[in-house]
Amino acid sequence: MSGRTGANGLPGARGRTDTDARTDTTEAGTVMTTATDAKDRVAGDGAAQQDTTAARLTGRNLTLAYDQRTIASELDVAVPHQSFTVVVGPNACGKSTLLRALSRMLKPTRGQVLLDGEDIAGMQAKALARTLGLLPQSSIAPDGITVSDLVARGRYPHQGLLRQWSRDDESVVAESMAATGVDDLGDRFVDELSGGQRQRVWIAMALAQQTPLLLLDEPTTYLDIAHQIEILDLCARLHEEEGRTLVAVLHDLNHAARYATHLIAMRDGRIVARGEPREVVTAELVEEVFGMPCRVIDDPETGTPLVVPAARR
Amino acid sequence: MSVIRTPGGLSVSYRPRALLVGAGCVVLAVVAAVLAIGSGEYPMAPDEVVRTLIGQGDPADAFIVNELRLPRTVTALLVGAGLGLCGAVFQAVVRNPLGSPDILGFTTGASAGALVVIVLAGGGSAFLAGGAVVGALVTGVLIYALAWKGGLHGFRLVLVGVGMTAILTGVNSYLITRADITDASRAVLWMTGTLDGRGWDDVLPLAIGMAVLVPVVLLGCARALRMMEMGDDAAAALGVRVERTRLALLGAAVLLVALSAAAAGPVAFVALVAPQVVRRLTKSPGPNLLPSLCMGAALLICADLVAQRAFGGHQLPVGVVTGVVGGGYLVWLLATERKAGRI
Numbered sequence: 001m002s003g004r005t006g007a008n009g010l011p012g013a014r015g016r017t018d019t020d021a022r023t024d025t026t027e028a029g030t031v032m033t034t035a036t037d038a039k040d041r042v043a044g045d046g047a048a049q050q051d052t053t054a055a056r057l058t059g060r061n062l063t064l065a066y067d068q069r070t071i072a073s074e075l076d077v078a079v080p081h082q083s084f085t086v087v088v089g090p091n092a093c094g095k096s097t098l099l100r101a102l103s104r105m106l107k108p109t110r111g112q113v114l115l116d117g118e119d120i121a122g123m124q125a126k127a128l129a130r131t132l133g134l135l136p137q138s139s140i141a142p143d144g145i146t147v148s149d150l151v152a153r154g155r156y157p158h159q160g161l162l163r164q165w166s167r168d169d170e171s172v173v174a175e176s177m178a179a180t181g182v183d184d185l186g187d188r189f190v191d192e193l194s195g196g197q198r199q200r201v202w203i204a205m206a207l208a209q210q211t212p213l214l215l216l217d218e219p220t221t222y223l224d225i226a227h228q229i230e231i232l233d234l235c236a237r238l239h240e241e242e243g244r245t246l247v248a249v250l251h252d253l254n255h256a257a258r259y260a261t262h263l264i265a266m267r268d269g270r271i272v273a274r275g276e277p278r279e280v281v282t283a284e285l286v287e288e289v290f291g292m293p294c295r296v297i298d299d300p301e302t303g304t305p306l307v308v309p310a311a312r313r
Numbered sequence: 314m315s316v317i318r319t320p321g322g323l324s325v326s327y328r329p330r331a332l333l334v335g336a337g338c339v340v341l342a343v344v345a346a347v348l349a350i351g352s353g354e355y356p357m358a359p360d361e362v363v364r365t366l367i368g369q370g371d372p373a374d375a376f377i378v379n380e381l382r383l384p385r386t387v388t389a390l391l392v393g394a395g396l397g398l399c400g401a402v403f404q405a406v407v408r409n410p411l412g413s414p415d416i417l418g419f420t421t422g423a424s425a426g427a428l429v430v431i432v433l434a435g436g437g438s439a440f441l442a443g444g445a446v447v448g449a450l451v452t453g454v455l456i457y458a459l460a461w462k463g464g465l466h467g468f469r470l471v472l473v474g475v476g477m478t479a480i481l482t483g484v485n486s487y488l489i490t491r492a493d494i495t496d497a498s499r500a501v502l503w504m505t506g507t508l509d510g511r512g513w514d515d516v517l518p519l520a521i522g523m524a525v526l527v528p529v530v531l532l533g534c535a536r537a538l539r540m541m542e543m544g545d546d547a548a549a550a551l552g553v554r555v556e557r558t559r560l561a562l563l564g565a566a567v568l569l570v571a572l573s574a575a576a577a578g579p580v581a582f583v584a585l586v587a588p589q590v591v592r593r594l595t596k597s598p599g600p601n602l603l604p605s606l607c608m609g610a611a612l613l614i615c616a617d618l619v620a621q622r623a624f625g626g627h628q629l630p631v632g633v634v635t636g637v638v639g640g641g642y643l644v645w646l647l648a649t650e651r652k653a654g655r656i
Contacts, residue, residue: 105546129552136546140408142598149314149598156540157552161532165316165326209551 054081056245057102057132057213061111064097064269071097072269075111079213079262084239085247086256089266090290095249096137096217098266102247103134103215115213129157133211135202137218141190147201148186151177154208176207179242180234196227203234214238216248220255228252232259253290257281257305265289281305331595331604338607342390345614349389350382352621380512388511388576389617389631390610391519393583394527395573397609398602399566400584401591402530405538405600406562407467410646413585414570417474420581421481422452423574424504428488431500441503442518442575449571452477457563506580506632508617515576522572526565531602534562539599580632582639583609583616589646 055078062075072094079085079102087095100106102113104120112119120128141150154176155169177183180200185193190201199219206214216235220228236259239246250256256263257277265273265280267289273280283296286307293310300306318324350366351357355377357365364370365378396414403412414420426448430440460466460473485504489497537558540548545555573580587609591601616634623629 103550105549125549125554126552129550134546134550136544136550138544139547140542140544142542143592144596145598152314153540153543153551156536159536161536162323162325164536165314165324166318166322206550 055079056081056116057113057247059098059102059108059111059113062098062101062108062113063110064094064101064106065109066097066106070109070269072266073110075269075271077102077264077271079245079247082239082243082245083262084236084260085245085262085264086260087247087249087264087266088251088253088256088289089272093266094269095266099134099215099217099247099249103132104128105134105136126157129209129211131211132213132215133206133209134215135206135217135219137221139202141198143191145190146186147182147188147190147193147204148173148177150190150201151182151204151208154205157209172210173208176204179207179238180204194227195223196230199223199227199231200234203231207238211244213245213247216246218249218251220250220252228255235259253281253286253307254299257307258299258302277305281307328595328597331597331601334591334594335604335607338604338611342393342607342611342614345611345618346386346390349386349614349618349621350378352618353382384513384516385508385511385617386614387516388519389508389614391516391523392508392573392577392580393587393613394606394610395519395523395569396580396583396613397587397591398527398530398606399569399573400586400609401588401600401602401605402538402562402566403584404588405542406559406566407470408542409467409471410585410589412467412471413582414566415579415581415585416478417471418456418477418481419449419452419474419567419570420574420579421478421485423449423571424579425481425484425488426451427503427574427578428485428492428500431496431503432488432492435496438515442515445575445579446568446571449567449574452481453563453567457560502630503578505630506578506635507630508577509628509630511576519572519576522568526569527606530562530565534558534565535600535602538562538602542599578630578632580613581636582643583613583635586635586639586642587612589642 057079059075059077062077063073064071064075075098077098087098089095097106101108104113107121112121114120115123115128115132120132152165152169152173155165155173158169159165174183177186180203182197182200182204185197185201190198193201203216203219206216219235220231223231232255235246235248238244239261260277263273263275263277263280264271265285272289273285281296282305283294286292286294286296295308295310296305297308298304298306314326315329316324316326347359347362347366351359351362357374357378361370361374362378365374366383368375370378400413403414403417404410406412407417423445426444426446427441428444429448430444434440434444456470456473456477459477460470462469489500492500537548537553540551540553541555541558549555570584588601588605590612591604591608595601595604613631613635616638617631620629620631620634
């Protein structure tokens with residue numbers, strides 16, 4: 001098969017022929033990136049960036065349910081390598097559920113989630129947490145915790161009983177706080193910060209985890225517009241400068257269209273469309289997904305699609 | 314946060330303030346223990362007690378200290394330490410200061426088990442202890458099964474526990490009405506929590522249990538528990554096996570309650586109070602497990618000292634002291650939480 005590309009851009013697959021063979025037969029044309037080291041940050045793989053099917057994280061034939069209530073069935077999803085993928089859709093369309101399944105918070109009733117060709121259900125918890133990070137919606141900052149203490153907790157998957165706080169941990173935490181602009185808040189208590197600052201602290205914690213893949217569940221909810229943009233700008237920077245693959249669930253379609261490099265639109269537990277925002281965000285699709293008539297124009301700032309709801313007649 | 318690093322790449326982090334609080338509690342506990350050993354119908358000065366403890370005292374003193382008074386003191390220290398630790402575990406798992414074994418029904422379950430033994434079997438103290446262990450474990454399994462719904466949520470655990478406490482309190486009252494008068498008075502004394510007449514064979518099961526369980530909790534689960542403070546999802550995202558860790562922690566904590574109750578009866582409120590006092594002293598987030606353990610030991614031995622000395626020749630069961638102090642503390646806690654708008 002052509003197009004097989006190793007994690008560092010070299011052709012030729014390494015190891016795990018078993019899994020790889022299965023990949024070949026089911027998803028012809030897929031470029032698997034097989035990282036030998038979970039912490040490998042894959043940089044500048046031209047072929048992978050071109051080919052939107054190139055993915056380290058894929059969901060295959062997923063049926064997702066809470067108790068007996070099925071949210072989505074037979075979902076196939078691939079997160080393109082080094083993309084900023086955004087999942088959009090109306091309330092209760094299953095977008096957060098999909099994110100939970102991709103991060104092993106929810107066990108699929110059927111199907112599997114593959115990370116580098118390996119089923120995440122069988123992976124060791126800490127090893128998975130060194131490759132795949134998640135910023136959940138419902139995190140609780142413990143009473144009386146300082147910013148630097150909270151960010152430091154992101155190092156947990158890299159630590160052990162006798163390796164509790166290495167120099168690496170220290171420098172990574174400092175870097176993460178600098179990258180999110182919370183380095184001067186280190187000794188402040190998390191509960192006395194503003195909503196936007198607090199969210200940046202949580203993102204800093206997720207960064208300290210040093211995962212090449214980072215999943216964010218509605219990172220801008222409950223923030224005012226300025227803080228929403230601040231957080232999204234931060235995500236875009238992490239994506240562009242650090243080459244991380246980001247997957248975010250967002251409510252605002254215009255934010256999604258502006259920041260995403262890959263868009264997944266869901267409705268009623270199905271994926272309705274996927275691709276570049278320019279191709280996906282059309283008036284017809286918005287009407288189909290959200291049931292809202294609208295016009296789509298070019299964003300005068302960025303040239304990305306901008307959805308303008310139709311006026312009441 | 315401070316850290317000790319070895320050239321080999323190993324590192325251990327600690328909080329100086331938490332360490333200081335723990336050390337302070339240990340010192341307090343040792344002083345109180347020496348004073349407690351010295352009190353009784355044959356009073357001894359502290360220096361005599363210490364001399365006897367290190368094997369330099371005269372034989373009569375040695376008998377009084379080692380055979381009569383030391384078991385009681387060691388029981389107090391171990392029971393306090395066990396309750397302090399398991400209170401910290403419960404409160405962290407439930408994420409609620411009310412998540413202590415007193416309120417969740419485990420101690421009431423232990424009482425029910427012991428009462429069944431007293432009333433129906435009329436057995437000796439070994440049977441009674443066994444009944445307490447079985448009662449607490451059965452209660453634990455029941456609460457876990459009833460509160461389980463695709464995972465365990467702290468709030469549901471508290472509610473189920475409160476319900477279970479109500480049921481078991483009824484059962485206990487019924488059992489007492491069925492007992493004859495001597496059994497009933499023995500049962501009531503046991504249910505208050507008392508350290509009177511403890512011997513080495515009362516200490517042994519608790520000591521063995523703690524030797525196993527304390528390392529499991531402190532070394533095996535403490536770091537994961539700290540992550541679980543941030544919510545199950547956040548902990549799982551960091552690579553914690555949340556459900557497995559919680560089960561291990563709850564299992565260990567219930568066993569600690571059961572063994573403590575077996576040794577001294579259901580001593581009230583130490584498990585509730587110790588972690589809360591520690592949290593205010595250390596000012597550090599996290600479950601504060603080790604300081605809570607030390608604080609529990611210090612609290613109970615001090616309470617025992619008060620129970621023995623404060624009322625002249627009239628000794629009180631230690632549970633009365635912890636109940637009065639702990640109950641007052643609980644009311645204060647509720648009042649301040651309400652002022653802060655959290656209840």
